[in-house]
Every structure is written in C-alpha cells, then in structure tokens.
Amino acid sequence: MSSFETIVPALAEALQNRGYVELTAVQKAVLAPELGVADALVSAQTGSGKTVAFxxxxxxxxxxxxxxxADxxxxxxxVVAPTRELALQVRxxxxxxxxxxxxxxxxxxGGMDMRSERRALERGAHIVVGTPGRLRDHIGRG
Incomplete structure (x- = not known):
C-alpha cells in the first residue's frame, strides 16, 4: 500500500508532482487512523515536514x-503563526x-499592505494564514 492512498487525491497528486516518494514520519503520524478527528500537538525538528503534515x-x-x-x-x-516569515512560508x-x-x-x-489583505479577504479565502497582531487588527476593523 502506498503511503499516499489515504490522502485526499488532489493533495496526493500535488505531493507526487513535488517529487515526494514517501511521507515523513510526522506526516504519517498525523494521518494515522487511530488519531481520528482528535486535536494533535506536533513537535518535530525543522525540515521534518510539519507544515505539509498540517x-x-x-x-x-x-x-x-x-x-x-466551492467558491x-x-x-x-x-493558521496562526508567530512570525511574518513563518506565516508566509506556511502560505x-x-x-x-x-x-x-x-x-x-x-x-x-505585519509589514504588508493591510488594504491588499482586506481586499483578498473580501474576495474570499478558504484558508487564512496570519500573525496574531495582524489578525487581531483585521478582526477589530471588521
């Protein structure tokens, strides 16, 4: 059985297109059937594939x-990231x-044009990645 068989097909194809042959240990761990829909706290070294696992x-x-x-x-x-650099990497x-x-x-x-971000949010986003301060600013401004 391929380690990609239990993954949403479009994501499995993206992994293959990116050159993945096998999932990393952390990626396999978050997909373990016994985890179900439970929350998970993941701690692993830099470069271990945590963002893709997430x-x-x-x-x-x-x-x-x-x-x-859909639209x-x-x-x-x-996704809330502690720094701008990490948030942009995750995105x-x-x-x-x-x-x-x-x-x-x-x-x-922070450090990016808030008006552009607001327009992107108004157009609609399935996933938003941000830092706590900037997310709070957007929420506070409605």
Missing part, C-alpha cells in the same frame, strides 16, 4: 468529501499543496 491533516475536514473547493466565502481554516507550502483543489490561501501579516 495541510494533509486538515484537508478531509476542509474539503468535507469534495474533490475541489470561497468565509474562511474554512485559520507558500499550503498554496502548492492545495493548488489542485482550487483553494484560495490568503495571508495577513
């Missing part, structure tokens, strides 16, 4: 059995991982 674990809930996302309205997923990883699903991934981070 994306793989979220996909079944976000897509809810569909192969592609974006209110966000379905929110880039989720963009390629979810590309074949039609997902829109928006970022909200």
């Amino acid at each position: 994306g793989l674990a979220l996909a079944p809930s976000l897509l809810d059995g569909a192969e592609r996302f 974006a309205g209110a966000p379905l997923g929110l 880039r990883e989720l963009e390629w991982l979810y590309a074949l699903t039609g997902a829109t991934v928006a970022s909200c981070v």
Whole structure:
C-alpha cells in the first residue's frame, strides 16, 4: 500500500508532482487512523515536514468529501503563526499543496499592505494564514 492512498487525491497528486516518494514520519503520524478527528500537538525538528503534515491533516475536514473547493466565502481554516516569515512560508507550502483543489490561501501579516489583505479577504479565502497582531487588527476593523 502506498503511503499516499489515504490522502485526499488532489493533495496526493500535488505531493507526487513535488517529487515526494514517501511521507515523513510526522506526516504519517498525523494521518494515522487511530488519531481520528482528535486535536494533535506536533513537535518535530525543522525540515521534518510539519507544515505539509498540517495541510494533509486538515484537508478531509476542509474539503468535507469534495474533490475541489466551492467558491470561497468565509474562511474554512485559520493558521496562526508567530512570525511574518513563518506565516508566509506556511502560505507558500499550503498554496502548492492545495493548488489542485482550487483553494484560495490568503495571508495577513505585519509589514504588508493591510488594504491588499482586506481586499483578498473580501474576495474570499478558504484558508487564512496570519500573525496574531495582524489578525487581531483585521478582526477589530471588521
């Protein structure tokens, strides 16, 4: 059995297109059937594939059995990262991982144009990645 068989097909194809042959240990762990829909706390070294693991674990809930996302309205997923650099890295990883699903991934981070972020949110995003301060600013401004 391939380690990609239990993954949402569009994400499995994205992994293959990216050159993945096998999942990392952390990626396999978050997909373990015994985990079910439970919350998970993951701690692993840099470069171990945590961001992709996170994306793989979220996909079944976000897509809810569909192969592609419908038009974006209110966000379905929110990723809070402690720094701008990490938030932008997470956004880039989720963009390629979810590309074949039609997902829109928006970022909200300090140091970027808040008006552009607001327009992106108004157009709709399936997944929003941001830093706590900037997310709070957007929420506070409605």
